[in-house]
Amino acid sequence: MPITTCIFDAYGTLFDVGAAARAAAAEPGRDALAACWQELAEDWRQKQLQYTWLRAVIGEHCPFWQVTQDGLDWALERRGLDGDAELRGRLLALYRELDAYPEVPQVLAALKAAGKTCAILSNGNPEMLQDSVDAAGIGGSLDAVLSVEEVGVFKPARAVYDLVGRRFGCAPAEVLFVSSNGWDAAAAAGYGFVTAWANRAGAPVDRLPHRPAHVVPDLTPIPELAP
Known part of the structure; x- marks a missing residue:
């Protein structure tokens, strides 16, 4: 057929799901992110996906934007960047225009x-x-x-x-x-x-x-x- x-x-x-972290890391004053942006991008993506599977299994759906934020929060905490609210907002804004x-x-x-x-x-x-x-x-x-x-x-x-x-x-x-x-x-x-x-x-x-x-x-x- x-x-x-x-x-x-x-x-x-x-x-390109890595584009947000890559672009943010290239901005002035982002030295901490620049040192780990690839790892953070991978963590972010993996957690984003894992949360979709788990929510599907337990029957607790939410918009993908929520799991995108949840995955980022986990990734930021893992890399010791969870205290930077401005960075979080910037990464999320960039994700909307990958x-x-x-x-x-x-x-x-x-x-x-x-x-x-x-x-x-x-x-x-x-x-x-x-x-x-x-x-x-x-x-x-x-x-x-x-x-x-x-x-x-x-x-x-x-x-x-x-x-x-x-x-x-x-x-x-x-x-x-x-x-x-x-x-x-x-x-x-x-x-x-x-x-x-x-x-x-x-x-x-x-x-x-x-x-x-x-x-x-x-x-x-x-x-x-x-x-």
Whole structure:
């Protein structure tokens, strides 16, 4: 079955989740952050994800913006920076306008030129997603920005992947789902999507019941996977 619809995860896939800490660390007077920004960014991302999984398991959903703040607070405390309220505010402000990866605009434009439906499917709540889409200037290449807030549970719950068919009326086999999160690509494969894992870090494939159909180093090959 031909691919008609290309669905992208947002954070880490289209948007560089390390960009906020990197940008803040480069600002004058940020010596303490500059010494540990990479570790802080990794801690922040890991806790953000862990809190989504735990909240899904215990049935206590909240907007992604809340787990983003909670993850940052944990990361700041671990690095001894939790007393700097101004830094916290700056990092959160930067997270609302994350850089898109360099190849993203061209990839989305190529897919649209080929007649594909393109959309985001993300844990992010609508407001923060819209901020990032606007900052990256990619809204014109997207047919929709789908958020888990429509179903009140984070990925990888099947109800989240249901949003794609509900919105576009396509069969799972018509969908190329792209994520930089191995667990997300695996779960989407189990759902029935054709999946591509953007393995930017060169990590091993997750040992889960399902595996992505494609593993790519970034998004550049994606148009070739949806002819």
